[in-house]
Amino acid sequence: MRVQRRLDLPAAPPGELAAGGGAGRRAAARAGELTVPGVVAVIGAAGRTGRHVVRLAHAAGYAVRGLVRTAEQAQAVQALGAVPVYGDLKVEWEAVLDGADAVVWCAGTGRDSTSTEIGRDALIAVARRLMARGPRRLLVVSSKSADHPERVHPALGDALRAKAVSDAFVRGSGLEWTIVRPGGLTDEPGTGQVTVGMDLPGGKIAREDVAAVLVACLEDPRTVGQQFEVLGGEQAIAAALACLSAR
Numbered sequence: 386m387r388v389q390r391r392l393d394l395p396a397a398p399p400g401e402l403a404a405g406g407g408a409g410r411r412a413a414a415r416a417g418e419l420t421v422p423g424v425v426a427v428i429g430a431a432g433r434t435g436r437h438v439v440r441l442a443h444a445a446g447y448a449v450r451g452l453v454r455t456a457e458q459a460q461a462v463q464a465l466g467a468v469p470v471y472g473d474l475k476v477e478w479e480a481v482l483d484g485a486d487a488v489v490w491c492a493g494t495g496r497d498s499t500s501t502e503i504g505r506d507a508l509i510a511v512a513r514r515l516m517a518r519g520p521r522r523l524l525v526v527s528s529k530s531a532d533h534p535e536r537v538h539p540a541l542g543d544a545l546r547a548k549a550v551s552d553a554f555v556r557g558s559g560l561e562w563t564i565v566r567p568g569g570l571t572d573e574p575g576t577g578q579v580t581v582g583m584d585l586p587g588g589k590i591a592r593e594d595v596a597a598v599l600v601a602c603l604e605d606p607r608t609v610g611q612q613f614e615v616l617g618g619e620q621a622i623a624a625a626l627a628c629l630s631a632r
């Protein structure tokens with residue numbers, strides 16, 4: 386997979402190779418048995434989903450760069466394992482891409498009031514930049530019902546319509562994209578269990594589980610070119626993604 390590269394690390398302590406998750410993978414990499422991923426740029430890194438992405442991607446062995454707007458955000462993101470890079474999606478943000486092999490988009494409106502500018506225009510600008518100079522891999526947190534704003538509260542309509550436009554742009558970009566469309570986000574701890582599908586009934590999912598899905602997608606090239614909805618559910622994330630790509 387394109388985002389993977391070999392790390393030159395010291396030998397692993399015995400026993401660590403058997404460990405699961407990021408520790409096991411990094412240990413295997415130290416033993417020269419595994420290629421581990423490269424550098425991931427997280428846009429929206431200080432947001433509530435973004436912080437989970439930073440932490441989980443770092444734990445999985447990625448070098449992480451996170452776009453931040455304030456010193457407080459920089460400190461928080463750094464504490465989770467990322468290199469903070471200052472920028473603003475409405476002004477200048479490209480430095481976060483330096484050396485990146487993949488980009489995870491989880492920006493939302495945050496302190497900005499206009500969801501269309503961030504959810505549509507800024508994401509399209511990021512995709513255009515990647516189309517011109519890379520990296521090619523782009524993972525996007527969109528939203529369930531983005532193509533059916535009539536199904537949700539009218540207050541959410543503009544944000545959903547904005548996401549539908551930028552999602553369509555990303556799908557036509559020629560990039561190695563994955564679009565993840567979660568239901569209502571909660572700050573409950575993640576369960577690692579989800580339901581994925583193309584048109585799921587209404588429901589919720591923990592931000593931590595959305596982040597875990599994104600990191601799992603980074604590691605699974607079968608998710609390139611896939612758009613899907615995701616809710617909290619009863620299937621382990623890797624298994625849910627495998628079913629998706631088997632369709």
Ligand SMILES: NC(=O)c1ccc[n+]([C@@H]2O[C@H](COP(=O)([O-])OP(=O)(O)OC[C@H]3O[C@@H](n4cnc5c(N)ncnc54)[C@H](OP(=O)(O)O)[C@@H]3O)[C@@H](O)[C@H]2O)c1
Nearest residue numbers: 429431432433434473474475492493494495496528569570
């Ligand atoms: N809320 C839901 O139920 C729901 C459901 C489905 C999908 N989603 C989508 O899921 C994604 C993550 O949501 P979330 O609630 O976890 O996000 P969040 O906590 O609101 O975080 C959004 C992040 O984007 C950053 N951001 C906003 N404008 C920016 C700009 N101009 N330049 C740089 N950074 C900027 C914010 O920075 P600041 O803090 O500095 O503003 C913040 O760190 C969003 O795309 C959201 O639309 C949400």
